[in-house]
Amino acid sequence: MLPPAARVAPPLTGRRRWLAAAALGAAAVALPGCVRRPDVVRLAYIDPLSGPAADVGRNGLRTWQFLAERLNADENPAGLRFEVAGFDNKGSPQESLHALRAAIDQGFRVVLQGNGSGVAATLASAIERHNERFPRRGVILLNYAAMDPALTRERCSFWHFRIDADTAMKTQALVTYLVQDTPWRRVALLNQNYAHGQQVSTWFRRKAEEMGEGLSVVSDHLHPAFILRDFAPWVRRVRESGAQVLVTGNWGVDLQRLVDSLKDEGIDLPVFGYYTHLPGIPVRLAAAGRPMAVFQVGASHTNQPGRLGELMQAFARRYQEDLVVTSAYDGLVMLARAMAQVGRSSATDIARQMSGMGFEGFDGPVTLRSADHQLQKGLYINRWQRTDAVHPVGAEGTDHTFAPVRHFDGVAVSQPAQCGMVRR
Template sequence: MNMHRFIAVPAALLLACAAHADPVKIAVLETLSGPQASTGQTFRAGVRYAIDKMNAAGGWNGEPVQLVEYDNQGGPAGASDKLKAAIADGVQIVVQGASSAIGGQITEDVRKHNLRNPGKEIVYINVGAEALELTGEKCNFHHFRLTGNAQVRTKVLVQGMKQAKALGTKVYAINQNYSWGQDMESAIVANAAAGGYQVVEKTLHDVNKIQDFSPYIAKISASGAQTVLTGNWSNDLLLMMKAAKAAGLKAAFGTVFLDQPGNIRNAGDTAEGHFIVHVFNAEAAGAEGARFVADYTAKTGHAPVFVEPQTAFGLDMVADALKRTKPVGGKLDVNAFARAMETARIKTPMGEARMRAEDHQILLPLVVSTVSKDARYKVDDTDLGFKPVKVYSADEAAMPVQANCKMQRPS
């Protein structure tokens, strides 16, 4: 509610309304312990920044938005248990990002809960789980993906590397063996004709269980691949970069998550010339990018890195939808909020992003960058940073709605 409206309301009525107003509760249900904790903690940092920003702008219905945090302990079972706890605590909006396996569990649990509890619905705000099925066969009215997916990431990465004349004719695909990694492998194969390359070998490996990637790096080297395309994240990318450096592998990496803290330090100078497709590059965003970096740094104590920008932008979309959702009996009508999310549109430092109502997949700008000593912003306390190659608008990056998304909306 606008602050000016409060002034016009008689004091007695204002007190009566306040007594019945329920604050919006947003839960971050993230991996905050175990081997993937560093990723979960960056998602949490982005959420905290965005909620603080919402509250500085007046919160919702004159009340601060409440943030509650739950550690899903890195697995679907833990996420399921913590989701039940969040529902019992009165949470209406759940935010999660690290791992599509966990995202798949949450979206299914949310769907079932909402079917069984009409009038007590919750919404899942997905800021990082990028498996295609979440906006495909598992799409549902109460799930919104506020990040990319394997199709759009790979399409843009391949185009950017080709434009930079850094995409070889022989490509090695290495990915984690679960929904996200399998989607990446399929997308790498699907883009071969457009990219003008041959996939010389494909590897799917266990997720976050491998301590030594040197055998995999040896296989890549033996394959003669000039380029490695990978969707790996967390320890699986950190340790792969370390092994690539130790072996002196010359192949260029095309990645989705190379900007995860530690990757460039682990790879050292061998990272120079590697590529990433990401949501934010401060240098590419110019004055708006510099303003966002300065504000984020002032509020959190560090520059926005890795998944933090996409999380902050995603929660800006939530703020936009909340602003347009009027309270019903002093409470948030979750279905009305979800309908507002379907038409959410925001301006990010990279350009406009908007929600696609048909499948609840955000359409957002993406940027392809290369690791270079010429980059304006350095990372990992090295002399390297991400030099922008090309920014792709939301429309340029978009892929069509998947045919198997059959969205069921509440009547």
Template sequence: MTERFSRRTLLGATLAGLAAPAAWAQAGTGGEPIRLALIESLSGAFANTGEAVARNLSWAIERVNARGGVQTATGARTLALERFDNKGQTEESLAMLRAAIDKGCRVVLQGNSSAVAAVLIDAINKHNEREPERRVVFLNYSAVDPILTNELCSFWHFRFDAHADMRMAALMSVIREDRALKSIYLIAQDYSFGQAVLREARRQLGQQRPDVAIVGDELHPVGRVKDFLPYAVKIKASGAQAVLTGNWGNDLTLLVKAAREVGFDGRFYTFYGNALGAPAAIGEAGVGKVVAVADWLPNVPTPESAAFYKAFRQRFPDPRDDYVHLRMQLMIEALAQAIGRAGGTEAVALARALEHADVSLAGRRGRMRAEDHQFQQPLVVGVMERQGAPGVPFDVEGSGYGFRVVREISAEQAAMPSSCKMVRP
């Protein structure tokens, strides 16, 4: 799909391409599949996040394979997703990286931990220097610590999500206009990403809303807190009118459940409050109060977006599986495009092709910035409403609540400068 397509043509292509059944996945291709290694939490506290990623990537791969796979110098080949369970641990992630390379995977996919991503970047840098004949590239769909495309930027690493500072700026564009807001509580998971969220929240609040008092500033262990009631009690006792959090997975769901139980009725400004149980956990108390930033939301008001979301729901009809990310689809489209340009998966050629990725799907376009390998794409901010309210045709996870888009941020507006000093082969 290109921008030259008319809206009608683009909508038709979306419907036809996205609805391709999985049974077509191997049609019309030959040769060994190109193995993509998913290194993610597939068991333990964050297994739901890992499985959600696997669904997104599997659907994207099915779509590529349904149209004949990817073109290489030796002919058309399909893509195949190989699952490696890191159990949410950095050491296990390194073991899974070695296993993936030994199995012949030359593309690594990971995202649900910036700490894991940083370890993988370092390990891949060293591996690629030590074993040039088995080099790999790393595609990151969710690890958003800004350092990964700044101080730790790597020729082998590509980030397809907006980093935390970009997401914070999008949220701040809404907070800036909330003139009734006078006090806010900051809480996040105690690791590199959560620390970056709170650091940037303090900086941007100081610049744009110095009148807002920060009445709480707290980090908690990742994935180990089973009872968030003590945290919720402190939030309510602080008198905060709103909470800003980068929490994700069960750490977000349990936090908002606890806040609801203690009667906190303020706003939640979130990075990930739009899925994985959070809307259902908050329930009616979240209407008009839970704000989320994302690269895309199901209620983006275009026919192309609606067709994309309907196709996902057709492929995964169980409402519990409702966690679709357009950026993950764009990532696989970018990979397929780059493999075609590079003629295969030789890592240097593939990385150079990925530096020029320019892909469109469902009416949204994203382009890779070569200087730091940070994907540039539009962002949206949504507020939780009842399904059926104006602007909310779709709910989330069968909860009866969806997110109405209240702010669209263009790729140019979302862009931020980088301090990357990339070493290239």
């Protein structure tokens, strides 16, 4: 059973429009069958809006709200307007349960979450229990960034949909690029000691062994998450290991402080990361005073073309920061297409419609695999470099950008489905 309802955290400041929308969460009523207005569907965003990961969480909330506001016409065939309200979980699984109960009590039936695989697992389990007890008030979880493969494998759920590539898929792309496109074979791993960081280590070792080609891990360390002030001792271990390249799944302040320590220690190893494009990292890289060889594996890049590229530039003009949660675009398009078919009748009907759905994502056709609810999509390897005529948009307003150097289609990075899902 879920714990007693908790209040939604109050807004942190009154300076930005998104905070006003977030504050409405305490009084909001949402889909399905319990909306404030017939044409409005409200989504509950449960992620950190305070604490060490707040900058990432706030950027994600602004992104979902902005895209919900701007996606229309062919992108929203349901003819509904999505509104997103923020619930602050402070990065804690327990606080996430309180936020979930509050959202459910207020009528929300679609939950958005991405910062923390442990939080995603907690929410998915709680939603599974809730939906068994109260099927007429069922809830759906759209996971836009929590990458632990277990969430769509041994811990998969009919109510959980991951709209970002998981760690196994991203590591497949990263390892393939290292083996096929670089001379580097000795790798150091440095990651946060929680589900995501542990999975980055596990999957890199597994994929390196599968690929062969002499790729070896010469250093593999896990550090406490979000409490270290100085990474100097950790990066010295990397240097002493004889590694030719550093791979890290760190994000938030842990990645910011890691970059600072690499600069302070004068360590010039190429860095491959999953989240080097997130808030605060590009400005640090640009301020390094020397070129840093940094690569990022992800589903998009700074100069994304097409409709999403237009929205990214509009977002930057409005908020003076980058739109980096590009998976939100695919999530909203998928939800809108499902609701165009079944309306807002029930979470079960919407989930059934999304399961196995193929649609046009921001970077081409994608499919939400019915076997495990893992979105099948292509990935980029992006390199940090100066802007140029081909890649004119700088990251975080700098004169540097993450430019694609290789693209892998969805088939190349897809992993076998290993999910014993109980379908509804």
